[in-house]
Amino acid sequence: MSDGYAIDVRNLSKRFGPKIAVDNISLQVARGEIFGFLGPNGSGKTTTIRMMCGLLNPDGGSGTCLGYDIIRDRELIKRHVGYMTQKFSFWEDLTIRENLDFVARMYDMPNRREAVDEAIQGLGLTDRAVQLAGALSGGWKQRLALAACMLHNPQLLLLDEPTAGVDPAARRDFWEELHRLSALGISVLVSTHYMDEAERCHKLAYIFNGKLLAHGSSREVVASQGLSSWAIHGENLSGLSEALRDQPGVEQTVLFGTALHVSGKDQELLERTLQTAVADRSLRLEKMDTTLEDVFIYLMSRSTPMDGDAS
Amino acid sequence: MMRLFLGFSVSRWWSIILKEFLQLRRDRLTFAMIIGIPIVQLTLFGYAINNDPKHMPTAIISADHSEITRTVIAAMKMSEYFEIIGELPDEEAGRSALAQGRVQFVLNIPPGFTRNVLRGERPALLLEADATDPTATAMALGAVTQIARSVSAKDLTGPLAHLAGGRDPFEVRVHRLYNPEGITRYNIVPGLMGVILTLMMVLMTGLAITRERERGTMENLLAMPVKPIEVMTGKIVPYIAIGLTQATIILLAALLLFRIPFAGSIIMLYCATLLFVAANLTVGITLSSLARNQLQAMQMTMFYFLPNMLLSGFMFPFQGMPQWAQCVGNLLPLTYFNRLIRGIFLKGNGFWDLWPNLWPLMIFTLVVMTIAIRFYRKTLD
Ligand SMILES: Nc1ncnc2c1ncn2[C@@H]1O[C@H](COP(=O)(O)OP(=O)(O)OP(=O)(O)O)[C@@H](O)[C@H]1O
Ligand SMILES: [Mg+2]
Numbered sequence: 001m002s003d004g005y006a007i008d009v010r011n012l013s014k015r016f017g018p019k020i021a022v023d024n025i026s027l028q029v030a031r032g033e034i035f036g037f038l039g040p041n042g043s044g045k046t047t048t049i050r051m052m053c054g055l056l057n058p059d060g061g062s063g064t065c066l067g068y069d070i071i072r073d074r075e076l077i078k079r080h081v082g083y084m085t086q087k088f089s090f091w092e093d094l095t096i097r098e099n100l101d102f103v104a105r106m107y108d109m110p111n112r113r114e115a116v117d118e119a120i121q122g123l124g125l126t127d128r129a130v131q132l133a134g135a136l137s138g139g140w141k142q143r144l145a146l147a148a149c150m151l152h153n154p155q156l157l158l159l160d161e162p163t164a165g166v167d168p169a170a171r172r173d174f175w176e177e178l179h180r181l182s183a184l185g186i187s188v189l190v191s192t193h194y195m196d197e198a199e200r201c202h203k204l205a206y207i208f209n210g211k212l213l214a215h216g217s218s219r220e221v222v223a224s225q226g227l228s229s230w231a232i233h234g235e236n237l238s239g240l241s242e243a244l245r246d247q248p249g250v251e252q253t254v255l256f257g258t259a260l261h262v263s264g265k266d267q268e269l270l271e272r273t274l275q276t277a278v279a280d281r282s283l284r285l286e287k288m289d290t291t292l293e294d295v296f297i298y299l300m301s302r303s304t305p306m307d308g309d310a311s
Numbered sequence: 312m313m314r315l316f317l318g319f320s321v322s323r324w325w326s327i328i329l330k331e332f333l334q335l336r337r338d339r340l341t342f343a344m345i346i347g348i349p350i351v352q353l354t355l356f357g358y359a360i361n362n363d364p365k366h367m368p369t370a371i372i373s374a375d376h377s378e379i380t381r382t383v384i385a386a387m388k389m390s391e392y393f394e395i396i397g398e399l400p401d402e403e404a405g406r407s408a409l410a411q412g413r414v415q416f417v418l419n420i421p422p423g424f425t426r427n428v429l430r431g432e433r434p435a436l437l438l439e440a441d442a443t444d445p446t447a448t449a450m451a452l453g454a455v456t457q458i459a460r461s462v463s464a465k466d467l468t469g470p471l472a473h474l475a476g477g478r479d480p481f482e483v484r485v486h487r488l489y490n491p492e493g494i495t496r497y498n499i500v501p502g503l504m505g506v507i508l509t510l511m512m513v514l515m516t517g518l519a520i521t522r523e524r525e526r527g528t529m530e531n532l533l534a535m536p537v538k539p540i541e542v543m544t545g546k547i548v549p550y551i552a553i554g555l556t557q558a559t560i561i562l563l564a565a566l567l568l569f570r571i572p573f574a575g576s577i578i579m580l581y582c583a584t585l586l587f588v589a590a591n592l593t594v595g596i597t598l599s600s601l602a603r604n605q606l607q608a609m610q611m612t613m614f615y616f617l618p619n620m621l622l623s624g625f626m627f628p629f630q631g632m633p634q635w636a637q638c639v640g641n642l643l644p645l646t647y648f649n650r651l652i653r654g655i656f657l658k659g660n661g662f663w664d665l666w667p668n669l670w671p672l673m674i675f676t677l678v679v680m681t682i683a684i685r686f687y688r689k690t691l692d
Contacts, residue, residue, distance in 0.1 A: 050530075050691060053534055054534075054690070055530065055533055055534060055690055055691050056690055056691055056692055057690055057692055075536055075538075078534060078535060078536040079536045083534040085527065085530050085531060085534070087527045087530075088527070089526075089527045089528050089529075089530050089531035090528065090531060091528055092526070103535070106535040106536065106537050107535065107536060
């Protein structure tokens with residue numbers, strides 16, 4: 001149990017009616033690893049996580065979490081895994097303390113009171129502990145949920161968009177906490193839409209339309225697509241973006257505020273196109289490292305178009 | 312008033328109407344209710360409900376068999392108010408049949424009845440009636456006077472014609488048991504206990520579980536190491552307490568406010584109530600497994616509640632309902648509870664008199680509990 005993977009699932013599939021939400025996904029998360037789970041809305045992240053912690057029956061595939069079978073050993077998985085739902089799922093009509101206390105009781109924690117006190121202190125909510133959870137702001141609810149799912153010292157955390165709506169300072173604290181836990185050997189699978197968070201993960205998986213499109217460290221994911229990229233700085237970039245889109249060698253243009261990222265597989269062809277494009281204008285062309293975000297946008301546009309929820 | 316309509320946009324207003332219809336069309340259960348409730352109500356009120364209840368089960372205790380007693384019995388059948396279901400050996404058997412609600416009437420023909428008629432002594436027939444529900448017996452008792460007359464017309468002819476003249480050849484003495492003054496309240500108030508408990512218990516448990524699902528807290532609960540049986544029973548217990556509290560309030564009101572006589576045992580009353588509350592809680596849990604949100608749970612409760620109220624003998628005498636309505640009624644826990652509660656309140660029934668209505672409640676609870684456990688979703692599928 002102490003060796004091997006924290007999560008090891010093979011060929012997981014799940015369909016809802018005719019819709020295939022998760023299509024043959026295999027993932028391995030090593031112990032102590034922070035694993036980022038990325039993909040656009042509706043790509044199947046939540047569904048995959050729910051299958052991992054025994055909340056949904058997979059239609060196909062098998063796997064283990066912390067060495068426990070995800071179908072047969074659900075009770076054990078629930079005991080040792082902390083799952084944070086995407087939507088706030090604590091009791092809004094209970095106070096912060098009552099919520100945490102209830103969770104502690106569910107896990108039969110021996111030192112319940114201390115654990116709850118500690119969690120409330122950790123949140124910095126000592127003087128608001130008697131407030132109803134429903135009265136908290138969105139970001140604070142998120143932080144309460146996180147504290148609650150870590151209350152029983154789980155060996156594996158499954159966090160579904162834990163930082164959605166959380167302010168930057170709290171996000172930074174949160175990620176420092178994750179790295180601290182990871183150093184203690186706790187494994188984390190975290191889904192997110194933030195690129196800066198993705199960069200902070202040891203490993204990444206990107207899924208789209210239920211299919212795993214890329215995985216590995218962020219550098220590996222970037223390298224796997226073999227894109228080279230340039231950044232263009234200057235005025236009227238949005239017009240330029242339109243103009244460049246059909247040029248030879250250009251496979252993708254993405255506008256980032258003050259810079260236009262242009263990427264393509266054929267480095268030389270792309271460079272020639274861009275040099276001529278910027279030549280007669282007051283634009284600055286700069287070779288850059290392809291970012292994770294460029295790669296994800298590229299991956300999304302390359303695979304079969306999203307067929308929506310109705311299909 | 313004018314200001315209220317200032318800037319009223321017909322197209323905006325129309326969009327709201329359209330949106331409402333669109334949402335209604337998608338909400339199948341509401342749609343079913345719009346169509347279903349009137350139909351159910353109409354059928355039940357129109358066909359099942361009978362304010363002139365006929366074919367009331369009647370037993371005969373006969374110490375005398377003759378042409379005349381046969382005519383008496385035939386005349387009772389003819390009136391359509393009485394359905395003779397058999398003979399009983401003695402007074403005691405008759406009382407117990409009445410106590411258990413197996414019969415509505417017992418006709419007692421005393422020994423030497425025929426002889427006394429022929430001697431012109433005007434003997435009496437004793438008709439004992441279970442008057443718990445006055446409406447169940449009123450019409451039948453009204454029809455009884457016809458019986459003696461029909462006997463004169465048929466059997467007291469020829470040489471016996473002198474007996475038929477003038478006064479009736481015998482009298483029918485009616486003995487109203489359990490509610491001798493025929494006070495409707497005595498029947499309604501204990502009956503209300505079951506009606507109120509049905510509504511409250513089914514609705515509250517139904518909501519308790521769908522609420523978790525609707526708010527998303529179910530996912531959290533399922534992700535924690537708590538067993539379904541713990542969740543289910545843990546959710547039930549508070550409602551058992553609430554049910555018993557409500558029963559106590561109703562009981563106190565019945566005794567102190569409405570002055571309903573109480574002939575039975577308080578302990579039996581609470582035992583029966585506990586069983587009935589359990590039966591309804593299992594129904595609530597089952598509905599909550601089927602309903603996707605709180606509104607649906609409420610609608611399903613209404614669907615369950617209507618036949619319970621109309622076909623259980625609460626509103627209308629059970630024995631007076633048509634056969635199919637009685638069949639439906641026999642599946643409803645309130646039917647049995649109504650008999651139990653009236654039996655305890657008015658008849659002072661003991662355990663063995665109650666037993667015929669206790670075991671169906673137990674079976675019901677077990678069966679529905681099995682269904683509830685089967686349907687309880689351990690995952691989010
Ligand atoms: N209970 C359900 N019934 C039917 N379809 C579902 C259900 N749950 C999810 N789906 C469908 O499965 C697909 C994947 O959904 P999922 O929630 O896993 O996506 P996600 O990657 O978590 O998206 P997001 O980033 O928006 O949270 C979607 O198309 C969704 O509509
Ligand atoms: Mg999701």
